[in-house]
Amino acid sequence: MTTGPLEEHFRAHRRYLLGVAYRLLGSVTEADDALQEAWLRTRDADLDGVRDVRSWLTVIVTRICLDVLKSSRVQRERYIGEWLPEPIVDGADPADPADRVSLDDSVSLALLVVLERLSPAERTAFVLHEVFGLPFDTIAEAVGRSPAACRQLASRARRHVEADAPRFDADRDEHRRVVDAFANAAARGHLQDLLEVLDPDVVLRSDGGGKVPARREPLVSAPAVAALVLGIMRLRPGTRFRVATVNGAPGLLTYENGRLTGVVAFAVAAGRITELQLLMNPDKLQHVG
Numbered sequence: 001m002t003t004g005p006l007e008e009h010f011r012a013h014r015r016y017l018l019g020v021a022y023r024l025l026g027s028v029t030e031a032d033d034a035l036q037e038a039w040l041r042t043r044d045a046d047l048d049g050v051r052d053v054r055s056w057l058t059v060i061v062t063r064i065c066l067d068v069l070k071s072s073r074v075q076r077e078r079y080i081g082e083w084l085p086e087p088i089v090d091g092a093d094p095a096d097p098a099d100r101v102s103l104d105d106s107v108s109l110a111l112l113v114v115l116e117r118l119s120p121a122e123r124t125a126f127v128l129h130e131v132f133g134l135p136f137d138t139i140a141e142a143v144g145r146s147p148a149a150c151r152q153l154a155s156r157a158r159r160h161v162e163a164d165a166p167r168f169d170a171d172r173d174e175h176r177r178v179v180d181a182f183a184n185a186a187a188r189g190h191l192q193d194l195l196e197v198l199d200p201d202v203v204l205r206s207d208g209g210g211k212v213p214a215r216r217e218p219l220v221s222a223p224a225v226a227a228l229v230l231g232i233m234r235l236r237p238g239t240r241f242r243v244a245t246v247n248g249a250p251g252l253l254t255y256e257n258g259r260l261t262g263v264v265a266f267a268v269a270a271g272r273i274t275e276l277q278l279l280m281n282p283d284k285l286q287h288v289g
Contacts (some may be wrong), residue, residue, distance in 0.1 A: 009053045010039060016054065017061050023127045024065040025110045026085030030072070034064045056136050060193040062124060062142035069120035076116070081208030082218065084277050085112040086284045087263040089096075089253065090245035109247050109265040109277045112207065114164045118157050126148045126157035166203065167269035175268045176243070176250040180268070182273060183241040183252055186229050194229065199272040200224035209281030212261075225251050225276070253288070260285055 006074045009276055010017075012037065021031035038061045050056050076083045088110060107125075115123050121143055128134040128142065128148075136147035136154075143150055170178065196219035204225045208214025219225055233239060239261070246265045254262040263285065267275040279285065 005047060006042060006045060006053075009047075010042070010057065012055045013057055017085065019066055020058060020132060021061055022088075023047070023107060023112070023115070023131060024062065024124060025068055025072075026116060028086045028088060030068055031065075031066075032060055034068060037064050042044040055134070058128075058132075059116070059138065059142045065074040066120055066124055069123065073120065079125055080205055080208075081214055081216040082205050083116065084205060084207035084284075085109055085116070085280050087251075087265060087279055087288065088247050089251075089263060089288045091149060107247050108168070108249060108267070110166050110168060110267040110275050111161070112247075113277065114161050116235065117164065122153050122160070125153035129154045130158060154275060159175055160281045163172065166267040166275040168274060169270070170268040172250065174271065175266070178271060178273060179243060179250045179266055183243070186233055187239075187241060189230055189233060191226055191230060194226045195222050197273060199269070199274045202273055202275065204228065204276045204278065206278040207281050207284070208238070209283060211282055212280045214278070214280055260288060263288060 006279075017038070019029055021034045022028060024162045025031050025034065025093055034050070038057065042057070045081060047053065047150070078148050115210060118126065124143055125139055129136065130137045136150045139150040139154075140147045143153070145153070147180055181197045182194070184190075185197060200222050201220065202225050204215070206214040206218040206219075215228075219228060236254050240255045242255065243250055244253050244263075245251070249266070251266060252264040253260060254264065262278055264279075265277040266273050
């Protein structure tokens with residue numbers, strides 16, 4: 001069975017399009033759904049007159065994501081506790097769409113958390129221009145505003161990101177060393193060792209989705225975060241850690257009796273952890289495997 005031209009283009013650009021959708025939505029499941037919807041909308045389209053198929057598909061996927069963002073915004077405002085993005089973990093099921101998302105700093109959970117605070121239009125302009133380098137003419141077509149307005153959206157979003165994003169400057173080796181030190185200190189219950197690896201102003205964010213116990217507000221300061229981590233370890237002595245790549249950087253998977261219970265992502269700067277994202281909502285762990 002031969003494939004038509006559009007199907008060939010869609011297959012060729014699927015990884016790229018999924019990367020766009022994930023950064024816009026912060027959800028592996030919703031990103032994959034957006035691509036499915038884009039395929040349903042375009043599979044019978046006539047490509048005559050389409051000069052750049054990838055840009056054309058990007059506009060279609062972006063419009064779908066914008067609709068999702070606008071509707072999910074209300075849902076996330078009603079979410080129990082803080083809403084964190086779904087993680088992408090290396091080593092998950094190869095059939096999972098997460099394995100086909102290109103990973104770099106732009107997909108770190110810390111950055112995605114900041115993007116959640118932007119308006120849908122700001123987030124779209126920032127992702128398409130700052131991450132994927134799309135021209136404002138194309139962004140305007142996707143967002144439904146003028147190129148000048150999209151330029152302003154991207155500029156405003158960039159200022160928010162620069163002001164709110166946590167510090168992280170570690171290379172992969174240093175990041176891994178810090179994650180290992182955190183895991184060892186937590187597993188052994190060593191308070192001082194834990195404090196040494198935490199930035200004094202470290203922020204911990206957790207997401208239980210109302211389905212498992214989790215803090216509903218961010219926790220700030222090394223003593224507070226260390227006390228919480230060690231308290232959890234005392235309450236759950238069967239917890240075990242495994243290092244994995246979480247959204248492109250070393251992170252941790254937590255297990256109890258062989259069952260995955262959480263994913264922990266880290267931002268690291270100057271040899272210390274500046275932010276932790278602890279995802280425990282079981283709905284957001286399903287695709288991890």
